[in-house]
Amino acid sequence: MQAIIIDDEISSRNALRSSLKMFCTQLEVVAEAEGVADGLNWLKHHSVDVVFLDIRMKDGTGFDLLEQLGETTLKIVFTTAYDEYAVKAFRFSAIDYLLKPIDPDQLIDLEKKLLKLNREENSKQKDAALANRNSLQMIGLQLHDGLQYFRIDELVRCEAKSNYTSFHFKNTHVLASKPLKDYEEILPADHFFRIHKSHLIHLKYVKGFNVKSSTVEMNDGSVLEVARRRKETFLELMSLS
Structure with missing residues (x-):
C-alpha cells in the first residue's frame, strides 16, 4: 500500500515516516505535502491508497482539503495533537484518528485494519468480476x-x-x-x-x-x-x- 503524509510541520512528517517504516512494513510513503494547497494539488494528479492527514495547518485544515477534494475512495487517517476533532473526523469516514505523539501500537493496529479492508475490497472485486464473466460478449x-x-x-x-x-x-x-x-x-x-x-x-x-x-x-x-x-x-x- 502506498501513502502520502500531509502535515505542515516537517518534524511531524519525519517522525511519522520513520515510525511507519519501522512498524508498518506493508505501507510505503511515496510523497509528503506541507499543507492543504500542496496536498490537494498532489492528490489531484497522483494516486495512493492511504492519506495521513494533519488537521490544523497554516493554510487551512485537513477537513478543508477533503471538502475541496470531493468524493473519494482514499483511506483517510487523521494525525493531530488535538483530540476535540475526533467526532468530526469520523464524519469524513476516517479509517483512524491518531493523536501525536503517535503510539507504535496504534500504527500496528492501523496496519492490521488497512490490510483487512484491502482483503475485503479485493474479495468484493473478485465476486463482481466473476458475476460479470458469463455475460461478457x-x-x-x-x-x-x-x-x-x-x-x-x-x-x-x-x-x-x-x-x-x-x-x-x-x-x-x-x-x-x-x-x-x-x-x-x-x-x-x-x-x-x-x-x-x-x-x-x-x-x-x-x-x-x-x-x-x-x-x-x-x-x-x-x-x-x-x-x-x-x-x-x-x-x-x-x-x-
Whole structure:
C-alpha cells in the first residue's frame, strides 16, 4: 500500500515516516505535502491508497482539503495533537484518528485494519468480476497496431506464446500482448477451459477427444495435448456440455 503524509510541520512528517517504516512494513510513503494547497494539488494528479492527514495547518485544515477534494475512495487517517476533532473526523469516514505523539501500537493496529479492508475490497472485486464473466460478449485485445474488439463466441482457442497470447478465431488469428493467464481470468469459466499450460480452449468448438493419446481435436483442425492432471476435469466438463 502506498501513502502520502500531509502535515505542515516537517518534524511531524519525519517522525511519522520513520515510525511507519519501522512498524508498518506493508505501507510505503511515496510523497509528503506541507499543507492543504500542496496536498490537494498532489492528490489531484497522483494516486495512493492511504492519506495521513494533519488537521490544523497554516493554510487551512485537513477537513478543508477533503471538502475541496470531493468524493473519494482514499483511506483517510487523521494525525493531530488535538483530540476535540475526533467526532468530526469520523464524519469524513476516517479509517483512524491518531493523536501525536503517535503510539507504535496504534500504527500496528492501523496496519492490521488497512490490510483487512484491502482483503475485503479485493474479495468484493473478485465476486463482481466473476458475476460479470458469463455475460461478457466481446473481448478487447491489445495488438501491435492498437486495441481491437472481437466476439467471444467466435473464439476457438488461445495459445501461450511466452508473454504473448495467440488468439484463434473462426475466421482469423491474432497475437495479443498479454500472457495467457490474464485472459483465462477474463473469459467465461463455463465456456473456456485450460487443458494445458499452453492451451485454453472454447468447449463448444471441441470436435473430439482421443483417449489413447490424450489429445483434443478442435473445429479448426488443431490437435492439442490435454495435461494429465487436467484430463479428468476436462472430461467431466465435456459430459455436461
